[in-house]
Amino acid sequence: MTPYVDHTAFANHAGLSSALPREYVHKSAHSEVLLTGWKTEGPDTFTVTAQWPRTHAFYAPTDGRHDPLLLAETVRQAAHHTAPDGHPTAVLTGLHTTFHRYIELDAPCYITTRPAPAHTVEVQATQNDHLAFAAAATLTPRTT
Template sequence: MNDTATHATSRPMPVAKDLVHKHDASQVLLTDLRRTGDDEYVITADWTDTVRLTHTEDSRRDAAVLLTETIRQTFPLLTHAGYDVPFGHHLLWDEYRYALDLDALAAGGSGGRPELHIRCYGIARRRGRVSGLSLDITVVRDGRRLATAHTRFDIQPAAIYRRLRGERGDSEAMLALARSRPLPPPVSGAGEALRDAVLSPTDERDRWQLRVDTRHPMYFDHPSDHVPGILLLEAAKQAARGVRHPRAGVTEAMETVFHRYVELDSPCRVDAQPLPDDQQGRARILVTMHQNDTLCFTALVSVAKNATA
């Protein structure tokens, strides 16, 4: 473990923006990291000033976005401060699933200082460096569990990443190309502020085009050569609320697989298909995203029984 990690786990410390891969320090949601055991950590977040991140008409939706972004920021923090991964390495999301307690989230709103209890396992190494990591996460606020989550991601050195990505690995060029094209219109009446709408309507039932605003302050806080994974998660959530299903509504749980990058240089199709209810009797929606007829992302969404749009 490096000096930063030793210091971070010995006592609470401010989390610098580079440790969570943010350019805008005001978007840093994590405040300190403590090691509590072998490959076990507690990370504290600060939700006292988060209105800058997302805006919707329903606080439950805000809380889900806020919680997912909070969890996402733990990935680079743990890899750098917990496992000595050098800056410049790339984190590649493989799978992610979560289950929310919507009542607990609604009771406290988007505020407070939740703690994320994290167990790391399945640690892969290449040439002495961590190259893959799984996390089990429990989010607690004031003694009440808000959510559980699991994720797996791979870690690649910059040289390998550039070789695999080729010309598409130039984030500035990819962003310039995306910004040279008109942004498709948002789905109307969805409840999000215009900037947060990530679906655009099509002429086909339960099908949309992914709407990628490369100037969005959270999704593109720093240059990226592809569509960020958290934007795909948000698109799946919006699709599950917009699908033509009698119980379409607010997402309570989601299981996702990132098959390949969604690129910035071509349209991405988003489809939603109702499935039989899950074991808890919740409506279940399969959301898929294809680009150039290739499957890029899959999400199995469970909708809260009493939280309709």
């Protein structure tokens, strides 16, 4: 069982120098944590920062573009971390995604989250002022 964690310790920290504690994003190893911080942009709206690995055995860039699965894992972590009640024991049970364009390696990508009805967190990624990715991540509270 994942213990409840107080997310306020890193609130409005949007740096890239260190990853969030692994418990915040439901990972067993610190090396698997992609998120480095988040910043409140408005009521229930956040921008998260993430540091993606330059090389990885599973997530491999192709033609100068990041692997879409790396973005999907970032969405999962962001949904867990910015959900309204923190969903300390929730499980990702749905991920509806729309890819509009690839994310290039040579420019920052901005990820914003906001809660939606039915235990869902909406996540959008923009790069160079263009929507690159939109997702709805559904988190279902674990009952056991």
